[in-house]
Amino acid sequence: MNSTIVIAANGLQKNFRQHEVLSNFNLNIPKGNIYGLLGENGSGKTTFMKILLGLLKPSGGEAYVCGNIVTEHDKSYLSKVGSLIEIPAFYDWLTVGENLSLHCDYLKKNYDKIPEILNIVGIPGTENNKISELSLGMKQRLAIGRALLGEPEILILDEPINGVDPKGIIEIRNLLLQLKQEQKLTILLSSHIISELEKIADIIGVMHNGKIVSEIPKETFAKVDFDFEKQFLILTQD
Numbered sequence: 424m425n426s427t428i429v430i431a432a433n434g435l436q437k438n439f440r441q442h443e444v445l446s447n448f449n450l451n452i453p454k455g456n457i458y459g460l461l462g463e464n465g466s467g468k469t470t471f472m473k474i475l476l477g478l479l480k481p482s483g484g485e486a487y488v489c490g491n492i493v494t495e496h497d498k499s500y501l502s503k504v505g506s507l508i509e510i511p512a513f514y515d516w517l518t519v520g521e522n523l524s525l526h527c528d529y530l531k532k533n534y535d536k537i538p539e540i541l542n543i544v545g546i547p548g549t550e551n552n553k554i555s556e557l558s559l560g561m562k563q564r565l566a567i568g569r570a571l572l573g574e575p576e577i578l579i580l581d582e583p584i585n586g587v588d589p590k591g592i593i594e595i596r597n598l599l600l601q602l603k604q605e606q607k608l609t610i611l612l613s614s615h616i617i618s619e620l621e622k623i624a625d626i627i628g629v630m631h632n633g634k635i636v637s638e639i640p641k642e643t644f645a646k647v648d649f650d651f652e653k654q655f656l657i658l659t660q661d
């Protein structure tokens with residue numbers, strides 16, 4: 424495997440009983456890139472991310488993270504990965520600081536980084552706020568902050584702007600660009616909102632029928648339209 428590829432899928436397959444969700448799914452994500460996984464609801468984006476995180480077992484093929492094959496036996500690679508899958512879950516009756524402290528305990532990290540992380544994700548000084556007092560956008564930012572506590576090399580974010588208001592979307596977008604630029608993180612994020620991925624991704628991988636049907640580099644975003652009704656990409660100009 425090429426050393427600059429930090430996430431890879433090779434002929435990945437996932438069935439839920441008779442339902443084939445991923446089928447000959449192939450993808451390579453270069454280090455330091457933001458890779459946008461674009462697909463309709465139910466196209467298998469979350470399933471792929473869960474396989475990368477060892478939360479689901481593939482039915483066939485292989486997935487690699489930081490050069491390690493993802494298996495059910497060795498989960499040590501997860502220390503290099505921060506993730507946000509589906510709706511961020513917190514202990515609502517505890518404070519922001521208490522929630523992050525619990526995560527530090529789990530990661531065997533000390534609490535020193537908590538104020539800095541809250542600053543990075545744009546919710547400084549909220550240690551004593553109850554989770555129930557936070558807006559969804561603040562919770563999403565907190566969830567990204569929690570994912571950063573382990574000082575990961577890779578972030579895997581499933582629909583991180585879901586339910587976030589326009590101001591929050593801009594803030595999360597800027598945060599992800601900043602994490603890529605300043606911390607050299609590789610970020611895999613999913614969305615079904617094309618315009619959002621176009622604003623931050625280096626590559627958009629288009630999912631359909633359980634596979635990546637097209638990978639579009641940033642330079643080409645302006646030249647394509649995605650027609651999910653008809654399931655194809657339209658080249659709008661040369």
Ligand SMILES: Nc1ncnc2c1ncn2[C@@H]1O[C@H](COP(=O)(O)OP(=O)(O)OP(=O)(O)O)[C@@H](O)[C@H]1O
Binds near residue numbers: 464465466469470471
């Ligand atoms: N544990 C499961 N058991 C059975 N079917 C499942 C399971 N998890 C997912 N599926 C099915 O697999 C398909 C892909 O689901 P997945 O959540 O990966 O899609 P998605 O692209 O992330 O969708 P969305 O944009 O709605 O989040 C769906 O049809 C879903 O119903």
